[in-house]
Amino acid sequence: HLSALIETTRSNAEQIKNEVITSSNSLRNSVVGVSLALLGAIVLGSIFISGSIRKPVLKMKSVVKKLAKGELSGEKLEVSRDVIGQMTESMNTLSENFEKTSVFAGEIGKGNFESVFVPLSEEDTLGNSLINMRDSLKTYSEDLEKQVTERTKEVVEKTEKLKVAYD
Numbered sequence: 001h002l003s004a005l006i007e008t009t010r011s012n013a014e015q016i017k018n019e020v021i022t023s024s025n026s027l028r029n030s031v032v033g034v035s036l037a038l039l040g041a042i043v044l045g046s047i048f049i050s051g052s053i054r055k056p057v058l059k060m061k062s063v064v065k066k067l068a069k070g071e072l073s074g075e076k077l078e079v080s081r082d083v084i085g086q087m088t089e090s091m092n093t094l095s096e097n098f099e100k101t102s103v104f105a106g107e108i109g110k111g112n113f114e115s116v117f118v119p120l121s122e123e124d125t126l127g128n129s130l131i132n133m134r135d136s137l138k139t140y141s142e143d144l145e146k147q148v149t150e151r152t153k154e155v156v157e158k159t160e161k162l163k164v165a166y167d
Helices: 002-068 082-107 125-166
Strands: none
Touching: 002 082, 082 125
């Protein structure tokens, strides 16, 4: 009777052992599957995030390179609602302001000293320098015009005197 009990216990133990091994294998497979799925999700997420960051940053890099060479691209970058979008918006503003400054400098070069320009801030070094240059050139130009008018008047007077003396 004891031998039968031992045999039943061994059989139950073997059955429990097989169930534990099966459960363990099933748990291991589940953990591996979930881990692989999580890893895949992380890889796909990082590809998506890096792509959504990389594209606008590369466009900004291109615009900054052009600005560094003194080129005005006039290209408007698409603004999103995140930190990259704020950087893009600042880049667009910078390009626009360079364009306005360039137009103002061109007007000064053409002799249009009445051209209006508002500096970007009190610390706008380039803008304030251009305004000072415009004002100095305007004053210089006015002084030259006065000198030309005076000299012309002198020449006309001397011509009249010479004409009278000649007659």
